Amino acid sequence: MSADEYLRVEVPLSASVARELRAGSRVLLSGYLLTARDAAHKRLVEAADAGEPLPVDLEGQVIYYTGPTPAPPGAVIGSAGPTTAARMDPFAPRLLALGVRGMIGKGARSPEVIEAIKKHGAVYLAAVGGAGALLASHIVASEVVAYEDLGPEAVRRLQVADFPVIVAIDSEGNDLFRRGVEEWQGRASKG
């Protein structure tokens, strides 16, 4: 696909841009993402439940579900592709309510997450799983901003340039995982 078939989008996401994105579009993200996966999600939700201040402001943020390999000498980050998003499903609606506007991962989401995406005008973006070297080449800076003790699961702020993703679930609840499979079912054997 040539570069002009991609939309270019700034992150963190504004409310209006998040609502304009449509399932099926390919997007290049530039700006800043936060990373968090299982353990960090659990801590963020526990802190919010306890009424404690959060270590990072989540308003408008896009959270990338990734646990990179260690950075080799001279590199910003190691290989950094998406992990399975479904494991974050139990926490995602709560984080969306706290201001998160986008999530990047791989694989489908639960009906509860899709409902929360609609409710908060958010978006779920799919990055290509297993393309960790390619995706890392679009990460230009990385710093740990919370939960450093979690190692590869710490919360990082990543600066990205033209980071490629696909809009998988949009703010109207259109779900490319469901739509794509329905569209292509039974067609392989027909050539």
Added chain:
Amino acid sequence: MREIEAAKIADAVEQMCRKAAVELPVSVEAALKEAHAREQSPLGRSILEDILRNAEMARAKGLPICQDTGTAVLWVQLGQDARIVGGDVTEALNEGVRRGYQGAYLRKSIVEDPLRRKNTGDNTPAAIHWEIVPGEGLRLRLLPKGGGCENMSRMAVLRPGEGAEGVKKFVVDAVRAAGANPCPPVVLGVGIGGTADQVTWLAKKALFRDLGDRHPDPFYADLEQELLTLVNDTGIGPQGLGGTVTALAVKVETWPCHITALPVAVCFNCHAARAAEVVL
């Protein structure tokens, strides 16, 4: 009797860990190119292009293909006329994993206890499968197995009367249930027969086969092709976003079994079907 130094085994495993994480096997890359030619969905094709570019980039930069550098699954075939000297062979295998994962900046993804979940910090222990074979050689095969695909594994004991149709249904149901999670296009290892423990190993063992090979028994070669068509007809496609290539290959391994049982297991590999092999 031939003697093999434990230190040489550790060195070989260390090299294999680095190579497997960074260099996608030629047969997998060829299968991905063939999948790109066959994929009908434009989005699916563009995903396959990214996957192929990623493989090139990983090799050129010496970076892992995927950040989940996996559990080190080792299949060790030791000749009965060989003798390991100079140390504990299991420790030598784990020492190789330890040095390989630390030295090549791979991710350490193993916790020392399944419920208390403290990371071992060096990706040990490996999952080691032993086989004693004729001869005096030592063949080491490594499959770095990521969580996304491994976690979709399934096993069941069907009734014998369910036959090949029951096996096909079980495999397709497993693929549908897994959806996008195992990082399609996947490679499917299918075990049929044996006992409950054997059949899951057969499914895993099937993933060690070269992607381009053909089952030596024409009956199972046909079943592999039929399963591949059924799986690709699910429409799951690259990354589960829809398409006509859900699997690159299906590999079936079988074993004799009890008259009352038809055990079947499915083990998934992701499109980053990493592997390495050394013969000492």
